[in-house]
Amino acid sequence: MQPHPETAVLDLMRQVWEQGSERRDRTGVGTKALFGATLRFDLSDGTVPLLTTKRIFWKSAVKELIWFLSGDTSIRPLVAQGVHIWTDWPLDKYRRETGVEIDRDTFEARILEDDAFAAQWGDLGPVYGKQWRRWLGPDGRTHDQITALVEGLKANPASRRHIFTGWNVAELGEMALPPCHMTYQYFVEPRAQGPDRLSGILYQRSCDMGLGFPFNIFEAALLLRMLADQTGLAPGELIWMGADVHLYLNHAHLVETQLSREPRPFPQLALKPAPSLFGYTLEHVEISGYDPHPHISAPVAV
Template identity: 55%
Template sequence: MSDPHFEQQYLDLMARIWRGGDERVDRTGVGTRAVFGTQLRCSLADNAVPLLTTKRVYWKTAAREMLWFLTGETNIRPLVLQGVKIWNEWPHARYVAETGDDLPLDEFVQRIADDEGFADRWGDLGPVYGKQWVDWPTYRYRADGLYEKGEGINQVAKVIESLRTNPGSRRHIIEGWNVAEVGRMALPPCHKSYQFHVGGGGTTLDCVLYQRSCDVALGLPFNLFGAALLTRMIAQQTDLEPGELVWMGGDTHLYLNHAHLIEEQLGREPRGRPALEITRRPASIFDYRIEDFAVADYDPHPPIKAPVAV
């Protein structure tokens, strides 16, 4: 008898929320059904990757986003120029609210691509994810009683160094929730805390991702792949074998206007076991390219479209 398919955990979670979650009005006004305190576990051994098959997940989009995080960039223009659309709605909503110009989303995005000055003004998301990961701000107290900005902290580099030099540490953490800067972010970090653990007698790398808020239908498929990819890259850079990814959710929800997606996806059966290969080992975690990643044995069901709640 073969091992249970990882994806069944995801489908069971989706069914549990949809059929028994608390229904309430949320920040977006769309409404959700939610449960609190959830967990999924997935082995990353033998190139296994938690890539959903009951609908197509555009894994290259998730990989490009992860590489964008690692640059520390906070403007959507580099993503737009690669055809990545997942962050477009937030700066567009800000533009419409602040200017009163009801510019259609597709025209806004085209201006971001064509006009670097427009992108500088309207394409920035504030100090989101990557900024905190690789340039967490610090401040120094000066003799005149004022504060000045100090050198930023590269959490990713520090975690890799600590995994190499002190693998038994319980402090291998990348944190995105900077309380002082949350108010300046277009969207406070949902996948906020990554903790890494060296197991297997010092041979394997595990990761726990804690996500404070999770859109299970649209966000979680990307979050799972992104976390697996990050773990795989860090494992390669630290000469460890991929171990287990443990995903933990706080407010874990489905949007009420995603009913068609949910019912259709729950009626599908997982198929195949996708594998992720990293084809090159660059000099550092910050030097990977999209061409370094290859996914094999991925034959998913068709995609299911649904609106993003902003």
């Protein structure tokens, strides 16, 4: 019997926690970290790597991916859908620059109610969506990397240039947070029978295994499935490559609780047909058979 793919995730978490170097980091919280790790997930059977050793709020992850694909960089559409995962960065900036100790709910309410406030304090700078859909070239022209990727997969599947990235060196300083899941590449495998198979690699320069990874790996798998559906390909394998793989020192409860649990079967993902890659909504995404252990709360390091 093949080992459960989530076992490799837990093994990596254990290795980071027990053998990682303790380091002071940008946030001041401190981490245990290892450099260089690889995980592989087979998507060909319709399963999706949605971790089961703690509940993952997958609907928020779907909304985040759709937000990335839209090219938006404001937290406003996320907040309007009840998604709070990006609020901490602009909230922290507002507190630092104004000296006002506003709580998150009040801050988000102002983002929704006040256009000028949202424009000044709700935009994250040229983060993921901007780079994916509107990369600014030196000649002033913008480049839609995602549209080019879809067109390339259809027109030239054997190309070795099916790549998009968020790591725009010229604009890193303007971003609330430089891209952690930064570069994606895809590979089309010809098959004698049935549709050709689409596999992908995600290179992640920085990975918070406790809070970030579960969202990152699920969204990468969802994006691969969306791309496969839009290009007439079958889903293959998702390979994850982490560079600085870390756990925060204040996540001991999360790590120890998660490592004590046995993985359960990964759920199935089904996608309803969408007119384009940019036409997906939450209603297009169906997850069945998801039976996770309870959620584990842990603080976000900003």
